[in-house]
Amino acid sequence: HEIGHSDVDDSHDRAHDHKACGLEGLGDDFLPLPAANILLNGDPDVLNHYAGNTTKSHPQEDLNQPSGHNWSHTTPCFNSISFNNAFSAHLASLPSFTSPSTTTNKPNPAKYTISSIPGKGLGLIAATRIPRGSVILSSHPTLMIDYRVFGELLRTDYIFLQAAAVSSLPSTHCSAFFNLSTQSKNDTAGGGGLSRIALADSIITTNAFDIPPPPSPPLSLHSRASLNDPADDLLYTVFASPISCLNHDCRPNADYRFDWENALVQVITAVRDIFPGEEITISYIYPLQSCQARQKHLRMVWGFDCSCELCSRSRGRVEESDRRVRLIKKVRRLLRQEVEDDEGKVQGKGEGDRKKLAELLVRLYEMEGLWGMIHEAYAIAAREHSNAGEAWMAMKWAGLAVEFEAMVLGEGDDEMREMRELARDPWGHGSWMSRKKNESYGEEAGGEKRKEGGERPMGFRVEDEDEEGW
């Protein structure tokens, strides 16, 4: 990467000028034998998906891009390296790829500029105020790799397939890919001594996202053995778009989700208000770790020393944050300790304190600035108040949970559905009054009553998701 690109189009055009694309560009790195064997044996394949055309690619062939469409780097298109061609074909059959003229990627230069950030390379800077909950940008993946590729193929084979998959993308996408950064500043395509195969590998390592399985897998995925283990990540993807310029922050102001309904579009949303001139950031790692653990993880996996605001604080303030993280974990553990009594009702230790603990948890997430995760605390607080028969408080917390879940989980998520239900009708929710009635919660120790006509307390409008805040 050259430092100081001010917009994406410019960087892509420049890359296009001086980078050879296409398989012939692999030059001396061409490794015909092992890859040819893999392809002849059938699995895995590199599949090219251009606007609804699914073409099986053999690395030796130069692919003809479909004509009749004005290709730009925002036209949705991806290559996949997959053991499951049906799945790739399923994605390619979705409207984003079959009608690219109506569903192009959405870079949003009005909201941000790409600038040089001291110590981090390029990054996205807010050009305007971006309210919490607004989508900043969204993009289709350019490259998808089935995770099993890394376990089941030799490295020499899969790094060849990676380079072949990238090189057979349309030239605009290929250029955008090779313009992405690598872990070592000297590795970029313009300079540095890396071969094209090694360069593609380094770019993938630096810029890829893990994609977990969808909440309800499409039919073509049911054959995947690894789906039996929900912890298994499914795909490894790279977005040759401004998404790849988002730097890491241990307490980020934006977060992302993958929209399975819409061909795995990655949607980046502000999780708090972002002000003009602020850097837009996401977290590359699980944020609930000590500073030392986060730093170690980022150094080992990503190869950089984090210079985010939290990691740059004085030692005392870093320790304060670490203590809060430990307390969050402890409170979560305490709230998870529940047993069912003879009647199947949930009985917790120190029951009267559970609501207070849940509210403490919310406060701790807020103090830590964990806006991308705070829906967890809101959902816990909502259930605790519902368990205790406090309808209005349950509705308040469930409403907040829905608002924040919408940013990071999306509509298909089970917890979001549950919270929406709880916010709408706590009295009919499974958690209602499930705590033993041995304490005087709410009205008449029997819980708050449903109001006539299903009135809501002022300010709780779960349906009005487009409105900013409550």
Ligand SMILES: C[S@@+](CC[C@H](N)C(=O)[O-])C[C@H]1O[C@@H](n2cnc3c(N)ncnc32)[C@H](O)[C@@H]1O
């Ligand atoms: C996906 S790229 C992000 C865009 C990159 N800054 C660029 O110039 O293209 C990831 C790389 O950005 C840099 N980076 C991201 N977050 C950082 C942080 N918090 N501190 C230092 N470097 C960071 C690291 O070099 C990392 O390998």
